[in-house]
Amino acid sequence: MKLRVRKRFYLIVLLIICAVLFVKSDLLAPIIYPVHFKDDIRISASNYNVEPQLVAAIIRSESNFKTGRESRKGALGLMQIMPSTAEWVVQKAGFDNVSVDMLRDRADISIEVGTWYLSSLVEQFDNNKIAAVAAYNAGPGNVRKWLNSGVWDGNLETVKQIPFGETRHYVQRVHYYYNKYKELYPNM
Template structure:
C-alpha cells in the first residue's frame, strides 16, 4: 500500500511539474489568446509602421478573428470596416477597386484596416490612444473630444471618453495589445 501511495505522490508531483512548465512557458497563454493570420499582420505592421500586436488586438476586439462576421451597424470583415469607410480607404489609399467586394478576405481586411490605423496615427500626431478611439468612434468625434477638452487623449483619462463603447474599446484594445506583447514578444522576435 505504501508503495502505491509513493507512486501516486510521485506521479502527482511529476504532473504538477509538467503543468508548471507548460504554464510558465506561455504556451497556455498563447492557446488562450491565439493570433491568427500572423504573416499578414506582420507584413502590414511593417508596411504601415504599426505595432503588430496593436493590429492583432484590434482584430481580437473587432471580430475575434471571425472573417465573415458583420456587425449590427454593417461593419464587415476581420477588422470590421464600415462600407463607407472601406470605400474611402480604397479610394484614398489607391487600392484596387476589387478590394471593396473582398472584405471577407483576411489579407484584404488586414491591409485596409492597417492602412486606416496608420492614417489615424498620423492624424493624431502619433497618439495611439486617439488613433484607437478614432478607429472605433470615427476621427471627427475624437477631434471634437480633444478640442473641447472632453478627453485629453491619454489612457489614464480614458474614463473621460464620452462614448461608453469607445471608452471600453480603447481599454480592451490596449489590454490585448499588452497581453499579446507578453505572450508573443520573444516568440515573434525570434522569427
C-alpha cells in the first residue's frame, strides 16, 4: 500500500512540474535556446553593425555553437564559411594574421569573419536581411539572379518561391531562431 501511495505522490509532483513548465515555458527557453560566445558575438555584431541575435541565429543554424565543425562541402567553423569565401573576406577586410585554418577551432575568428561577411551581404542587398540570409546559404550570385528575374522578391512571406529547398528551409530556420533570440535576449 505504501508503494502505491508513493508512486501516486511522485506522479502528482511530476504532473505539477510539467504543468508549471508548460505554463511558464519561458523558464526553459534559455536552456532550449542557449547562446554561447555572447561576448564575441556582441563585439563582432557591433563592429559590423549587424544585430547580434541574427549572428547567433546563423551560428545556431550552421553549427549549433559547436567549434571544430566542417561540413561535407568543406565549410568551416561556427558560422560555416567556405574556405574561398573566408580567403576573400580576410583579404577584403584586411584581417592580419588570420588564416582559414583558424576558422575551424577559433570561435572569435569564425564569428568575426562570418559577421563581416554577413554585414557585406546585408549591404549588398540594401539592408534586406532576408535576402542576405538567403545569400549566406545559396551565395549572393544565386540570390541576385532570383531577385533580378522575379523568381523571388526577397520577402519572408514569399520564401516558398526560393528555388533551392535547402535555402528555403535555411531562411525559415534562421528567421525562427532570430525571433527567439530577440525575445529571449533583447539586450544581447
